[in-house]
Amino acid sequence: MPPKKENSGCGCSSIPISFLIIVLGVGYWSLTHLNDLGIKKFLPDAISKLLPNRQTPPAQQPTASIATAPIVIPTPSQRVAVIQSPSQQSLPTGISQPKSPVPLPKSPVKSLSQSRWEKKAIRGIYLSRYQVTNNASEQMIRDRVRYYRKQGMNTIIHGVWGNGCTMYNSQVMQQTFGYKSCPNQFQDQWLDWLIDEAHQQGMQVHAYFEKGIKIDKNSPIFDLAISKRWIVPGVDKTYAGIDHYVLDVEIPEVANLFKKISVEFVRKYPTIDAVQWDDYLGYHAALPGKIDRTARLTSFVRQLRSGIKQANPAVSFDLCHHNPYWGKRYFAADWQNWQIDRVFIQVYNDANFRQELEYAKNYAGVAISEKQLHRLKELVSNPKIKGVLVFPYAGKPEEAASLVKKTLQ
Template structure:
C-alpha cells in the first residue's frame, strides 16, 4: 500500500542557481522525483520583485519581473517540468510583507513611501536586516492579495504558501499614523509604547488573521481544491515577535497545510520544539496538516545524515505524515549524500501527496497528543 505523505522542498534564489534556467529547473525536477519528493515550494516573490511576469507589479511599481529572469517565466517553467512527474507546485511568497533587506525599503518604498511600516519612534520598521511594508494597511494587504490571486488565476499551481513574513509584522510595528488613529478610535487612547502589551499584540495579530481569512476565501473562490500552505515561526515566538497567531489560524480552518519552522541544528533541540507543539491538543488533533519545516542547509551548515534519519523517524513515530526541507541545495551537498540517503531509506517507497480531504481529516488515529508523544519517546530511546 502506498504511503500518504508530504515530501517537500523549498526552491530558492538565495545560494542557489536552480531557478536561473529552464534546463536547471528540468534537471532539478528529474532529481527530486527520483529522490522520492512529491511537492516543491518555489519562491515567486522576493527582494521586491516576482519570478513571473506580473501585471500587478508592472502597474504598481513598473517592475514586471526580477531582473535576472527578464525574458523568461520561471514559474511557468517550474509548473511544466514538475507536472511531468506529478510533483505538486505550491508557489512560495517568500518576502511576504518585507520590502527589502538592508536597502532602506528598496524600490517598493521609494515608489510608495506611505506604505512603510513604522516603529514607536516613527522610523522605518526594520528587524533582522529586513525593512517592512505596513501589513496592517488595507492598500498593502490588497496589493499582496492581488499578487496571490494573479498566480492562482494564471498558473496551473496546486496552492500558495505564506511564511514567517506572510502574514506577519514585527511586533515593534504598527505606529504609523493610520494604524494609530484606527486604534485610538476603537480604544480611546494611543497604542502603548510597550510593543508587547497583550491587548496591543492581539489587536494587531487579529488584523493579520483577518487578512489570512481573506486570502483563504479569495483563493478558494478561484478553485476550492487549491491548498493554503503556511510555514510560520514557532507558535509562541511567532505570536510575540511577528504577530503570527497560528493557533487561531488552525482553529478557524484557514490553513490546509501547516509547516512550523523547526529550524534546529541538532536532533534534541528539534525533538523538544516538536514536543511542545504536540503537547497542545489543538495541534495533535490536526496531524494530517502538519509537516514540519526542517533546516537542511543554511550558509556553511548542512545537516548530518544521522540527524536527517533521526528527524524523519521521530516524525513518523509521532504520527506526522511528512516534512519540508530548507532547502534544495542541501540535497546536492557532498555528492548528493542526503538525497541518496533518502532514496535508499525513508523515501525508498513512493508516497502519494495527500488530497484536500486527507489533510482536513481529524487525526486518523484519534490518539491524544500525549499518547503520540509516548510513541515518539519510545522511538527516541531506540535511536539512542
C-alpha cells in the same frame, strides 16, 4: 688318446635368437622403469646416473572451443541466471560444469529509512527565487525537476514572490510600479515548464511567497514604500546580518496589493498545487511602539485566503511558521485562527528540537535545514510526522537534496 677337454663356452650359440631378443627387451624395460619399480633407489648413484631417465610427458590440454554461454535476463520473479553450455551436453575432458548459478547484479535494495521516507505525504525542497529562473532554458528546468525526483523529493517549493516583487510577469506589478517583475533574466514560461515537468514526474509545486510582507533596502519598491509610508516604524532584526522593514498590511493600499498579487498568481497558474507563506508573515515583538497587531493581521490573512480560494478553489493555502505559541507571542501571528489548509512547523533551532516535534505531530510536518539532516532518520521513523521540508541555508538545494538521499541510504 688324449684326455677329453671341458667346453669352456657359454653355449649361447645353441640359444635361439628370438629368446635373446625377448631377454634384451625385458632388461631394457626394467632399467627404464627402475624408478617406478622402486629399485633404482637401491643402486649406487654412479650407476643410477648412467641409466635412462624416463619422464612422463604433460597431459595435453584440450583444444576444443567452448561457446560463450548466454546470460538469462531475469523475470520479475527471478533474481539470478545460470551460465549454461549451449545444449547441456557433457563438456570435453578437463572442462567442469559450473558448480552453482552465477548471480547477476541486483538492483539497489531500498533501506528501511528510504521506504518510510517515501510514505511521507510531503517530501519537499525549497528553491529560492533565483535558483531556477535565472537564464534557465526549458531543458535545464526539466532536468532539475527530474534530479530532485531521483533524490526522493516529491514537492518543490519555489519562490515566486519576494522582497516586494514577483518572479513572473505581473500586470499588477506593471500597473502599480511601472515594471512587471523583479530584476531577473528569466524566460516567461519558466514556471509553466516547472509545473508541467513536476506533474509528469508525479510531483507537486508549491508557490513560495518568500519574505512575505517584509522587504530590505535592495527591494525595487523600497524607496516608494518609504515615501508612501507603507513601512511599520522601526527595523525588524529577527535575523542577524540583515535589516528588514515590514509592510503595514493595515494600510488598505498595501493589503490590496497583496490580495491582487495572490489572486493574479493562482489564476495565471491554475495548476499550481499550493501557495505557501512563512514566518515573514508576522510583526516581530521587538518593533517599537509595543502595538498588538494580532487581530488585524488575522483579518488580513483571512481575506487573502478567501480571495485565493474564490479564484482557484483547488489551491491549498499553506504556512510554514513557528509553533503556535511562539508565533502568537513573538510575531502577532495567531495562525491557528487563520483558516490555513496545511501548517509546517519550523524546527531550525535544533536546541528545541524535541519540544517542536510535539507541535509538529498535530500538523502537516516540519521544516529543517540541511545542517539538521542528522535528525532525518528519526523524523522518517516517526509515523506522526506526516511531512518533511528541507531548507538549504547554504543556498545549494541540489547538494541538500543529494545529502537527504545519502543520509537515508
